[in-house]
Amino acid sequence: MNTEDTIVALATPPGVGAIGVIRLSGKEAIAITQKVFKGKDLSQVASHTLHYGTIKDGDQVVDEVVVSVFRGPNSYTKQDVIEISCHGSPYILQKVIKLLLKQGARLAKAGEYTLRAFVNGRFDLAQAEAVADLISSENESMHKAAMNQMRGGFSAEIKALREELVHFASMIELELDFSEEDVEFASRDELKKLIHNLQKLIIALTESFNLGNAIKNGIPTVIAGKPNAGKSTLLNALLNEEKAIVSDIPGTTRDIIEDVIHIDGISFRFVDTAGIRTTEDHVEAIGVERAHARMKEAAVIIYLIDLANDTPHEVSQQLDYLKELGVPYLIVGNKADKPNEEVITALKETDFLQISAHKKENLDTLKEALKERVSLKDFKAGNTLVTTLRHYESLVETNQSLDKVIEGIDSGVTNDFLAMDIRNALLHLGEITGEITTDDLLDNIFSKFCIGK
């Protein structure tokens, strides 16, 4: 794969816009642009400067543009980068790109700019992944997390973790390679304490994944309730679009439909489930077991009570079911415009909201309550969040290896076997930012212990 030739691509979303930006990166970026650009001699201008001019196809002026010049290595890809701001007509943009292609640029593949940035050492793997997140960040919290990761906050935490782990591993290795030495070896209790501390660090990071993931992908929110309680209507009202099929026939919604809405910078990933049907003496999830599973996985459930059509018996059944589920929930009485007073009475003891999904009444109160229900207070800018699945998995595997070390300590296996799991832990951690070598362990041993006859 060539990472030196000059690539070109549209940097702004396709379609009509006020302006469209075309980006080039590579050895010839400036020279190729110059061939179609009428204005200053770009090969002579300073880095990080803007230049007005025209793009010409032969004698014909294609567009008036502003060209930004970034010289490597002080650019995103560490190569020479040109950004051409054109008028945002798809025709013009396509025409300009075609001209550049004719002059020797090549159309960039997906992610190729970031690949070059990574390959040229602008950031490590963890940071490269954050860029992808940054680009697709749809809300403020996610933007903060991605920004933090890209600036190396995550890598720094991992580095600290790595140091701890190397320290632990060298305690284990010490007793193996230097058993004849007159140094004190760590007791099993000390070792366990060290591991517990390590695991605390790792767990804090893995737990942040749930939050990080929620910030990135939206907090999984389930709208549940009896068939025809108005779940799809509510979802549509919140989304303001016809996403789910709405009908009066109970059980129409067969598939789980997802969409994301943003409330004050927090993303909620809404899952519209099939209804919960009440029968004579129990509540069951109809049709798809998945609906029940989804409810269990949800961070919060919006549970709709049909204020118009439910019976008090059904209401208490549903409340019991919800309590058993053990997932945070909001009780929302729908169809508040035509309530059955008996149902209202049945809900007397319960904290609930009244809305009308159909008439879009009281939806703001619902949004506000929802926001309060999921507390993001743990997350402040600057905290490290694990947002990519790959990091999460590596951390989980690191932790599992440490679990095995604890198991090993408890069952009394010797250090050489503990070391196998420690090495695995080091390997998994190394998958995130970089390898840990045995030299690291030996360096640590030699610096801390008096070794040698």
Next chain:
Amino acid sequence: MFKVYDVIVVGAGHAGCEAAAAAANMGSKVLLATMNMNTIAQMSCNPAMGGVAKGQIVREIDALGGYSGIVSDKTSIQFRMLNRSKGPAMWSPRVQSDRMRFAEEWRLTLESIENIDFWQEMVTGLVVKDNRVKGVRTSLGIEIPGKSVVLTNGTFLNGVIHIGEKKFGGGRTGEKAATGITEQLIELGFEAGRMKTGTPPRVDGRSLDYSKMTEQPGDDIPGKFSYLNSTSPLTQQKSCWITYTSPEVHNELQTGFDRSPMFNGRIQGLGPRYCPSIEDKINRFADRDRHQIFVEPEGWNTVEIYVNGFSTSLPQDVQYNALTKVPGFEQVKMFRPGYAIEYDFFQPTQLTSTLETKLIENLYFAGQINGTTGYEEAGCQGLMAGINAHLKVKEQAPFILGRSQAYIGVLIDDLINKGTEEPYRMFTSRAEFRLLLRQDNADLRLTKLSYGLGLADDNRYQQMLDKEHQTNQVIALLDEIKFKPDEINPALENIGQAPIKDKSSLSQILKRPNFSITDLQTIYSELSSKLNNYATESIEQAEIQIKYHTYIEREQKNSEKMSELENQNINPDFNYNDIPSLSKEAKEKLLKIKPSTIGQASRISGVSPADVSVLMVYIGR
């Protein structure tokens, strides 16, 4: 007067002896050139072979058909299996040797090999034509023709000995240094460096009071190094003794610090961190008020004692005064003072995995010249260099051991890819797959390979096959014998073991932690007679293979995973300069070392995981 030798070995230390013997036994005509035939196979430092990781290497040398194990067995005065309380991969044989007997045994061994000629003289240069070595040149001006040359010069190349403020040329105390070779090699384009090591004083055992020390006897049931039954375990042993330094000793030593070549900057070479001098220990670990000293006898009959743990280059009077403050040493008589020695070495990154130099064809380096330390490390390099010099001359495929095959493989791979800044010593932690690289199975790992080379003889090969066969039979036996719970539970409970719930084989029961094959014999007495026909090593081998099966299997899987990277080849002529995205350091290192696989590239120091990702992008998986 000289014919054309297939292999000329320069130096007759541990590396040189193994190199000469291996090449000769494979059929090469060998010349062993040494400055002094009376000091063949000298133990320059401590009178001991083996130890943690090192003992495994000696076993590997033996399994391949080298002599370090046999010579050690015949000349040891004490045997201990270190790390017995840990898992089998950590068990490490170590012997205390009779220094004079050891050297004599090696010399007699070499003399018994027909293909080896000897020549006593200093080799001062190489004969090189068209980047290929053609022989050696001696101090008398003789040119001895050879198709290949193995350099094993130890600490002799421009060796300088320091004792306090005194400084003199020498390769060992009382022996002169070798000159000429370094200068020529640098002229040929080699990069030379300087290293430092040290040795403690030797004292008169008759002047020590052992009642003030702790005895450290050998094992009750001593083992041995060689897999061959031509050597046997010791029937009597000599003890070592342990004593300690004290703040008084430290104070005495400190009086000489201003005259220490270590501290006043006169020694520039880097010493090993794991083998510091006593002054270094006091200096770096000031909070420790005592350090251990091992009082090691140098042989069966000599009264000379090696003061292990007291390596020093302080002035002789300071050494003596400090020693008299050590409990048991109040009346000490010193035989020889400790000293530090600086010598030339060549970064081993200048070698290929056969230990041949990249610059000069058919020229091999082994031992301390490569920046290693230790008799075992030197011996195994000599063996591999001797084997490969022979194979090259006879135009046969090279013999390379992988990291999951042998400690020898780990050692050479580390050296050629990472180089070394301090004398390189083997540690078990350097091996990724140490559970596979055990001292009990070196023969099973390596003897077949060596037999294929024509180095291991029929007898060694047959013994290995017998062990393998018997081991499998014992495993089958323990798999076959099964018990229902009511048949065996009473016996289990008798020895305080948890009962079984389902029908179980003896193998399954053996897997319990802290449960041995002896315990099996207790709960099922007929087992002893069934095992009567099998050799102890085979029974032990079966026990290890059964007990640690899951761990061993895991390591094997991991090693297979690693070999995937090893199978991604890189063209040796690949121009790393074409990849602007590689770090500058990585580019330099890759161009210099020219790795043959991505796996090898990943182990080069200075090549980061990011560089490896870049390489994989370019090489195209």
